[in-house]
Amino acid sequence: MSVLISPSVLAADFARLGEEVRAVDEAGADMIHLDIMDGHFVPNLTVGPDVVKALRPYSDKPFDVHLMITPNPAIVESFAEAGADLISVHPEPDPHIHRTLQAIRAMGKKAGAAINPGTPVEILEPLYELCDVILVMSVNPGFGGQSFMPASVERIRHIRRRIDELGLDTILEVDGGVNPETAPKIIGAGAHALVAGTAIFRSKENSYAKAVERLRLGTAV
Numbered sequence: 001m002s003v004l005i006s007p008s009v010l011a012a013d014f015a016r017l018g019e020e021v022r023a024v025d026e027a028g029a030d031m032i033h034l035d036i037m038d039g040h041f042v043p044n045l046t047v048g049p050d051v052v053k054a055l056r057p058y059s060d061k062p063f064d065v066h067l068m069i070t071p072n073p074a075i076v077e078s079f080a081e082a083g084a085d086l087i088s089v090h091p092e093p094d095p096h097i098h099r100t101l102q103a104i105r106a107m108g109k110k111a112g113a114a115i116n117p118g119t120p121v122e123i124l125e126p127l128y129e130l131c132d133v134i135l136v137m138s139v140n141p142g143f144g145g146q147s148f149m150p151a152s153v154e155r156i157r158h159i160r161r162r163i164d165e166l167g168l169d170t171i172l173e174v175d176g177g178v179n180p181e182t183a184p185k186i187i188g189a190g191a192h193a194l195v196a197g198t199a200i201f202r203s204k205e206n207s208y209a210k211a212v213e214r215l216r217l218g219t220a221v
């Protein structure tokens with residue numbers, strides 16, 4: 001299975017977001033990752049559905065929207081309407097996570113469950129069948145530029161094993177501190193979708209295409 005790269009525009013130039021989305025699309029990104037934060041579930045604020053909608057014309061690639069928000073069905077729906085293709089939500093703050101995941105699928109979108117580093121992987125047990133994506137946070141969410149938490153490798157391995165045991169084709173995606181050094185460990189543990197902000201938008205060689213390919217191969221190019 002080839003590795004999917006989903007650049008996180010959290011690290012992009014916010015004054016030129018549309019151009020940045022187009023640039024990573026042309027650089028070979030498989031998806032565009034949009035981090036939505038409400039200042040409650042995580043201590044930061046980003047953008048809402050209007051910005052997602054405004055960015056939609058800049059790329060035909062799937063919009064991979066990660067909602068770091070306290071649960072709110074109307075807000076989830078507004079991101080679907082804005083053009084999200086894949087919507088990941090967190091079980092930690094959501095007392096009705098099954099309903100939320102089912103609602104996302106009912107809107108014709110791929111449903112994802114995202115879990116924080118401190119959340120036991122067992123929280124996913126009742127959710128696997130309802131998910132098209134499992135998003136493993138390898139940093140505490142809220143900010144870009146943090147270091148990959150090494151304990152994530154064992155968590156990824158465990159989730160990969162469960163996906164395979166259940167015979168599912170769930171996308172196993174990892175987000176936080178993903179770079180050319182950590183990518184091989186993440187891929188080796190069984191993930192096949194990588195979210196990266198800093199390693200792409202702030203890569204030293206100043207080529208989004210090289211940065212994307214370097215992550216995809218999990219080696220230097």
Ligand SMILES: O=C(CO)[C@@H](O)[C@H](O)COP(=O)(O)O
Binds near residue numbers: 066141
């Ligand atoms: O969701 C988040 C942070 O909460 C991530 O998507 C970050 O945006 C990843 O940034 P890097 O660790 O790649 O800089």
